[in-house]
Amino acid sequence: MSIITSVRRCYHCGKVLQDKDPKKEGYINPTALISSRSNDLILCQECHEALHQNEVPAAADVSDEFLSMLKDAKKEGATIVYLVDLISFECSFNKEVLDLIVDLPVVIIASKWDLMPKDISVERTKEYVAHRFRAEGFKKAKGTDVILLDYNNSADATLASGMIKKKRNGKSVYVIGAKGAGKSAFLTSFLRQFKNTSNRGISIGAYKNTSLEVWQIPLDDTSYIYDTPGTGVKNSFLGKTTYPKDILVTTRITPRKQVVVLNGSLFIGGLARIDPISLSSEKKKTTFTCYFAPKVGLKSVSPKNDMTALFQKYIKNKALKPCVDWFKCQNDSDVFDFQLEEDGPRDIGIAGLGWVSFDGVKGDIYRLYVPKNIGAYASRAKIIKEKGTKK
Numbered sequence: 001m002s003i004i005t006s007v008r009r010c011y012h013c014g015k016v017l018q019d020k021d022p023k024k025e026g027y028i029n030p031t032a033l034i035s036s037r038s039n040d041l042i043l044c045q046e047c048h049e050a051l052h053q054n055e056v057p058a059a060a061d062v063s064d065e066f067l068s069m070l071k072d073a074k075k076e077g078a079t080i081v082y083l084v085d086l087i088s089f090e091c092s093f094n095k096e097v098l099d100l101i102v103d104l105p106v107v108i109i110a111s112k113w114d115l116m117p118k119d120i121s122v123e124r125t126k127e128y129v130a131h132r133f134r135a136e137g138f139k140k141a142k143g144t145d146v147i148l149l150d151y152n153n154s155a156d157a158t159l160a161s162g163m164i165k166k167k168r169n170g171k172s173v174y175v176i177g178a179k180g181a182g183k184s185a186f187l188t189s190f191l192r193q194f195k196n197t198s199n200r201g202i203s204i205g206a207y208k209n210t211s212l213e214v215w216q217i218p219l220d221d222t223s224y225i226y227d228t229p230g231t232g233v234k235n236s237f238l239g240k241t242t243y244p245k246d247i248l249v250t251t252r253i254t255p256r257k258q259v260v261v262l263n264g265s266l267f268i269g270g271l272a273r274i275d276p277i278s279l280s281s282e283k284k285k286t287t288f289t290c291y292f293a294p295k296v297g298l299k300s301v302s303p304k305n306d307m308t309a310l311f312q313k314y315i316k317n318k319a320l321k322p323c324v325d326w327f328k329c330q331n332d333s334d335v336f337d338f339q340l341e342e343d344g345p346r347d348i349g350i351a352g353l354g355w356v357s358f359d360g361v362k363g364d365i366y367r368l369y370v371p372k373n374i375g376a377y378a379s380r381a382k383i384i385k386e387k388g389t390k391k
């Protein structure tokens with residue numbers, strides 16, 4: 001006689017579950033296995049990750065080594081130069097980073113000003129950047145802490161250098177920000193005006209006790225300015241190993257208008273989709289001003305019975321470009337509803353891709369589909385047009 005028991009398997013892929021080796025098939029965390037009842041339908045870790053949809057937009061990642069470097073900065077009372085890329089920075093914040101720098105003097109540099117549309121207000125843009133920092137919990141950010149930087153304009157770099165000098169009080173300076181934000185480009189402009197008055201040279205190498213590669217530029221005999229490696233952009237299109245180069249904004253962005261009716265959809269390439277699903281205005285439509293790279297195809301679609309099938313057809317036929325091979329169907333997406341909490345100009349944006357701006361009405365709901373693990377946000381509008389105010 002033998003005792004026969006059924007072997008527990010993954011409900012999705014059917015592999016036999018095991019809790020010993022995460023590198024082997026059918027792995028499941030031991031606590032998840034123990035806490036499940038014998039008749040529960042359970043998934044192996046691989047299927048769980050593949051099928052799981054995020055309940056809140058994916059957040060930016062940061063390494064422990066980076067945090068340990070910031071702990072040194074905190075201990076020293078160093079000044080932080082926080083670089084953000086004006087085109088897409090809203091999803092790049094990390095709470096652990098902000099918590100570590102909250103008591104330090106901070107200069108905020110918003111790069112790629114030259115890529116923003118013409119005729120927008122300098123002061124409003126600075127206030128918007130500060131507002132985004134405050135919204136992330138960095139409460140003390142003010143518009144006057146922000147410098148808008150076009151890396152071709154030496155006056156911008158001079159302004160930034162002056163502000164750093166004023167704030168740093170003889171202490172070191174850490175230039176931080178997401179990968180590709182423009183830290184090294186800023187440091188290059190900074191170096192053009194830099195005179196080394198110390199008896200030490202500029203060096204590139206690992207930051208103490210870490211594998212982080214930093215540029216170390218002596219500001220005097222006891223302090224440095226560090227160009228640090230960018231924080232993670234796993235939650236951005238730009239953090240994916242394969243993303244289409246056509247999404248990159250490399251020339252001044254030109255806004256495009258698209259009118260979308262209630263329950264219709266704005267298809268953004270084969271990459272994302274935004275549907276107004278509840279509108280209180282009598283017009284029952286929204287005019288989106290769209291800020292994306294020029295080769296990102298946009299299409300306003302009127303309501304159809306099966307919008308999911310239609311979007312999938314567009315993706316499959318590559319009817320709108322660009323597309324990516326890791327976003328093939330609705331199951332590959334995270335879906336979020338943004339219900340507006342106030343009236344006025346609002347934005348909905350997608351990490352690394354761009355944003356749409358529209359006149360918001362309190363209570364209206366917009367549904368956003370993005371590839372799984374790509375960050376998204378809703379905010380007050382980044383750009384409010386004012387004539388003749390470009391600096």
Ligand SMILES: Nc1nc2c(ncn2[C@@H]2O[C@H](COP(=O)(O)OP(=O)(O)OP(=O)(O)O)[C@@H](O)[C@H]2O)c(=O)[nH]1
Nearest residue numbers: 111112149150151179180181182183184185229230
């Ligand atoms: N048009 C424009 N491009 C910029 C500006 N600043 C940076 N860039 C470009 O943005 C890209 C990334 O800039 P980097 O300075 O390498 O960014 P980083 O923050 O040092 O990136 P990591 O070292 O990877 O973290 C480069 O192609 C730069 O030429 C700017 O003000 N305007």
Ligand SMILES: [Mg+2]
Nearest residue numbers: 183184185230
């Ligand atoms: Mg760099």
